[in-house]
Amino acid sequence: MLEIRGLHHAWGVTEVLRDVSLHLHAGELLALVGPSGCGKTTLLHLAAGLLPLQTGSIRRAVARPAMLFQQPRLLPWQRTIDNIGIGLRAQGVPRASARERARALGHELGLDDRALHAYPHELSGGMQSRAALARALLLEPALLLLDEPFSALDVGLRAQLHTLLLDHVQRRRTAVLLITHDLMEAVRLADSVLVMAPTPGRLVYRQPVAGPALARDDVAVHRLAAELLAVPVLRQAFDLPPLEPACLPA
Amino acid sequence: MSLLQRWAAAVATYAWSAWGAIASLLAALALWEWAAAQLGPLALPDPLAAGGALLDLMQRGSLWPELGATARRALIGLALSIGAGTLVGIIAGLSPTAALASRPLVTVMLGTPPIAWLVLALLWFGSGDGTPVFTVFIATVPIVFGAALQGTRTLDAQLRDMARAFGLPWHMTLVQVYGPHVLSYVFPAWITALGSAWKVVVMAELLASPDGVGAELAIARSQLDTAAALAWTGAVVFSLLLLEYAVLEPIKREFERWRQEPA
DSSP states (O other), rough: EEEEEEEEEEETTTTEEEEEEEEEEETTTTEEEOOOTHHHHHHHHHHHHHSSEEEEEESSSSSSEEOOOOOOOOOOOOOHHHHHHHHHHHHTOOOHHHHHHHHHHHHHOOOHHHHHHHHGGSSHHHHHHHHHHHHHHTOOOEEEEESSTTTTTOHHHHHHHHHHHHHHHHTTTOOOEESSSSSHHHHHSSSSEEETTTBBBBBEEEEOOOGGGOOOOOOHHHHHHHHTTTOOHHHHHHTOOOOOOGGSSS | OOOHHHHHHHHHHHHHHHHHHHHHHHHHHHHHHHHHHHHHHTOOOOHHHHHHHHHHHHHHHHHHEEEHHHHHHHHHHHHHHHHHHHHHHHHHHOOOOHHHHHHHHHHHHHSSOOOHHHHHHHHHHHTTTTTHHHHHHHHHHHOOOOOOHHHHHTTHHHHHHHHHHHOOHHHHIIIIHHHHHHHHHHHHHHHHHHHHHHHHHHHHHHHHHHSSSHHHHHHHTTTHHHHHHHHHHHHHHHHHHHHIIIHHHHHHHTTGGGGGOOO
């Protein structure tokens, strides 16, 4: 679905990404974790085609992946329902049917008619995030790129949106590349976790996560996160001190 | 129909919210009345005398054609400056170099007194419509230009990326992403420009035109007819208030409903 090979990228003289390669299959959810400023977002923007490619190759099986940004990025002057339908409108779908599909999906994601007819500033942050998720999912994309979309939400809301997202992508076998700095989020959602180290951004570790994501409970997620946190290259990437031998999980 | 209803409702809401403004206007009238009583009718006729003079002008049939000529000049000049100022402002806003280069020009244009432009315009255009129209244009164009430039410069890069990520075609990006943002900057500037156009046109006519409210003011001055001068002034101010609050303000509210807090 998405194949990235030998990607290098630089902002001026600053090298941001060095030799990044990854492979994402249909129905797979890949989480990319790394400290802030390590080049994750640059990688995602390159994958989305928002930045010109410098060195390396990116092959996408779809012309246009759907993207969910860190902030909701809703148009303040359009009602929620039209914000959700904007991707369909861009594809030439008539307004009435775009609205109809936006309403159906909005209801599924917990946005009632009142919220759908409000302007974004009248919605809470959680509602805005739901709307942004709906906007991306409405396109029924084969490839979905997520840039820390849930980082500003409280734990309850985050869990709700995680379930909604997983439910959706599993039914449609969507390939998902999720960028996050939250290890718990990564091991809760992903089939595999990739670790990126900073300056310059490069992939240093890959950890498959066993079992279907929807079946993982909080205990399993905590255990998986603790295991991941004990990996020396990951500690190094996040600039954490090495663990004392006694603290290592058995 | 629904648009007409919304307009009527907006005007009605506005009129209702205007009680405070009406009260302060009436207080000003009272102050005028008091001052008139102190100064005598030659220096300052009372409001009733000015109103009577206005009624008289209406009955003689000279009010509407003169007011019409003034409005025509102001609106032509304003339309030109809105058209050119908005367009050039947006273009300048798209290029950082042009924005940087145009800033001192805007300052110079804003700083040049309209009366200086008027003298030049008189030399260039004579006593036809050209002089007031040009003066209005030159006095209002920097206001509109500056707002359009600022609106374009402050476009949100995040929304632009969003538009690209979702593959919005250029015309959709223009109408749905750039348009409303720029409009929220230029519309208030248009209203400011309107007020300034109304003032400048009367001044230009006073010195340069054979007809229009400004010319009538010049006649009133030469005849020491203070009541007529006040009547003409009142007519100009009232027509501006009507245009701004009955036409432009409802349009602005319609455009900016997304900004208003929930009722």
